[in-house]
Amino acid sequence: xxxLLLQSIFVFFFVNGLKAQNLQFELEVNDQVVQxxxxxxxxxxxxxxxxxxxxxxxxxxxxxxxxxxWEQKKPILLDVFSTNSCQVPAHILAKTQFVxxxxxxxxxxxxxxxxxxxxxxxxxxFWTWKEGYMSIHFEGTxxxxxxxxxxxxxxxAPSGEAPFTKVVAPTNGxxxxxxxxxxxxxxxxxxxxxxxxxxxxxxxxxxxxxxxSFGTN
Amino acid sequence: xxxxxxxxxFVNLTKYPKNEAAFELGRFLFYSPLLSKMNNTSCATxxxxxxxxxHVDHQTSHGTNGTFSNRNAPSLVNLIWKKSYMxxxxxxxxxxxxxxxxxxxxxxxxxxxxIISKLNLAYKxxxxxxxxxGDSLISEERIxxxxxxxxxxxxxxxxxxxxxxxxxxxxxxxxxEANGYLVFKQQCASCHTEPLFTTNRFEFNGLTYDPELKxxxxxxxxxxxxxxMRFAIPSLRNVATSFPYMxxxxxxxxxxxxxHYQQLKHKSSKxxxxxxxxxxxxxxxxxxxxxxxxxxxxxxxRLGYPPNDL
Numbered sequence: 001x002x003x004l005l006l007q008s009i010f011v012f013f014f015v016n017g018l019k020a021q022n023l024q025f026e027l028e029v030n031d032q033v034v035q036x037x038x039x040x041x042x043x044x045x046x047x048x049x050x051x052x053x054x055x056x057x058x059x060x061x062x063x064x065x066x067x068x069x070w071e072q073k074k075p076i077l078l079d080v081f082s083t084n085s086c087q088v089p090a091h092i093l094a095k096t097q098f099v100x101x102x103x104x105x106x107x108x109x110x111x112x113x114x115x116x117x118x119x120x121x122x123x124x125x126f127w128t129w130k131e132g133y134m135s136i137h138f139e140g141t142x143x144x145x146x147x148x149x150x151x152x153x154x155x156x157a158p159s160g161e162a163p164f165t166k167v168v169a170p171t172n173g174x175x176x177x178x179x180x181x182x183x184x185x186x187x188x189x190x191x192x193x194x195x196x197x198x199x200x201x202x203x204x205x206x207x208x209x210x211x212x213s214f215g216t217n
Numbered sequence: 218x219x220x221x222x223x224x225x226x227f228v229n230l231t232k233y234p235k236n237e238a239a240f241e242l243g244r245f246l247f248y249s250p251l252l253s254k255m256n257n258t259s260c261a262t263x264x265x266x267x268x269x270x271x272h273v274d275h276q277t278s279h280g281t282n283g284t285f286s287n288r289n290a291p292s293l294v295n296l297i298w299k300k301s302y303m304x305x306x307x308x309x310x311x312x313x314x315x316x317x318x319x320x321x322x323x324x325x326x327x328x329x330x331x332i333i334s335k336l337n338l339a340y341k342x343x344x345x346x347x348x349x350x351g352d353s354l355i356s357e358e359r360i361x362x363x364x365x366x367x368x369x370x371x372x373x374x375x376x377x378x379x380x381x382x383x384x385x386x387x388x389x390x391x392x393x394e395a396n397g398y399l400v401f402k403q404q405c406a407s408c409h410t411e412p413l414f415t416t417n418r419f420e421f422n423g424l425t426y427d428p429e430l431k432x433x434x435x436x437x438x439x440x441x442x443x444x445x446m447r448f449a450i451p452s453l454r455n456v457a458t459s460f461p462y463m464x465x466x467x468x469x470x471x472x473x474x475x476x477h478y479q480q481l482k483h484k485s486s487k488x489x490x491x492x493x494x495x496x497x498x499x500x501x502x503x504x505x506x507x508x509x510x511x512x513x514x515x516x517x518x519r520l521g522y523p524p525n526d527l
Contacts (some may be wrong), residue, residue, distance in 0.1 A: 112522070113266075113267070113521055113522050114265075114267055120267070121265050121267045121268050121273060122267070122268055122273055122274070122458060123274070124273055124274025124275070126265070147284075147285055148277075148285050148287060148429060148430065149429050149430075151285060153279060153283075153285075194283075195279065195283030195284075195285075196283070197257070197279060197283055198255065198257045
């Protein structure tokens with residue numbers, strides 16, 4: 001009887017330890033979590049965000065000794081307004097102190113037709129003029145945008161030799177990574193650049209700015 | 218039910234005798250960003266094959282200069298059986314169809330003089346024109362004709378629906394799809410008539426006017442009040458892959474489209490008055506609509522990105 005009880009306890013902890021847990025990503029402005037298409041008031045501006053999607057490749061979890069304890073090499077598409085998330089075993093997530101990933105997809109995927117699964121064109125991340133995949137798909141409205149309906153569209157990928165933009169984000173055992181957009185909203189002029197839809201210096205700079213936003217609590 | 222492949226096209230195909238090199242040139246041009254001001258937009262940017270030659274996930278398309286158009290890019294399918302093109306029917310010839318996005322400042326923003334200059338300098342392009350037309354002259358007429366050769370082949374008739382209709386062995390509707398087909402025939406088919414799933418007419422479907430986009434539909438062309446907010450009835454072929462929906466992409470999902478018809482209160486036309494969707498009917502109708510996805514069309518390599526050495 002006692003043996004059976006111990007076995008049950010062991011199985012319970014083993015199964016729950018292996019259970020995948022969702023690593024969530026949340027957008028944040030002024031310490032408030034951003035909801036899809038809901039007005040955000042920031043320094044006199046009114047902003048609505050309708051899409052914030054990004055690819056993570058070579059996703060890695062590190063413990064407090066900075067040892068790699070888990071990794072996922074394939075691209076994962078994260079949509080902060082969707083229920084999808086990054087699935088990490090619960091026992092790994094509990095030990096994870098920071099994560100490290102490449103923002104975007106490997107540029108070797110460029111110059112070929114769209115793939116399937118996370119890389120399906122139906123995900124809206126494929127650049128149809130044969131340049132592969134965006135790293136970030138960031139859309140919404142900003143009162144200063146001169147475009148119809150005050151839309152802004154930031155489809156970003158890095159230019160030059162570097163295929164990726166590296167992100168290091170502290171988690172401290174938490175299952176939510178925050179992406180604070182305050183600095184981005186201060187530094188980017190939506191009046192001058194409401195659309196960035198090709199790979200250029202501006203795109204690279206904006207990507208860099210966004211990589212600095214992950215994991216800030 | 219007539220089979221698409223046996224129907225007489227509206228486009229006069231005798232003007233386009235078999236010319237494989239002209240088709241390949243058209244395919245190259247369709248996928249070439251050289252046709253846009255900033256070399257960053259091709260026809261395929263807004264008409265991606267794997268999503269039914271539509272601009273998936275984009276309410277309205279954006280152009281080479283980062284500008285927005287005010288309409289959703291329509292799917293390209295079975296074009297030779299259409300009498301007019303664009304949401305308001307402003308174009309009445311398949312040959313002329315490509316000119317509009319190429320020269321629109323909101324889309325590719327080019328003149329044909331600029332395109333010809335670029336193509337004359339581009340790698341191996343003169344060889345493609347020589348293969349298609351016998352000499353290397355690059356002209357507006359030859360560009361549009363080659364694109365037409367490509368567009369002529371954008372034909373979809375191999376969905377599950379087609380296979381069931383043709384009584385191909387091993388193909389049948391599930392009970393839900395079969396019930397959805399009945400609902401479709403009773404409530405939707407007067408506008409989305411088989412086998413093209415459109416009557417090629419213009420219709421008002423209860424959508425409200427968007428004061429920011431200021432799009433009055435067919436009235437923009439005819440100037441007639443009766444055409445206010447009438448838009449081309451789109452084919453439903455590959456509808457599951459070509460979201461978002463309507464002329465301005467206002468509905469993100471098929472469910473949202475069906476909700477619109479289910480909840481519509483002001484049914485101004487006989488066609489709209491027919492629509493009485495219960496939740497079960499809506500569910501089954503959606504299942505039927507999914508049978509219109511033609512994966513052979515969506516993945517046919519002949520229509521896809523040209524090989525690099527083309």
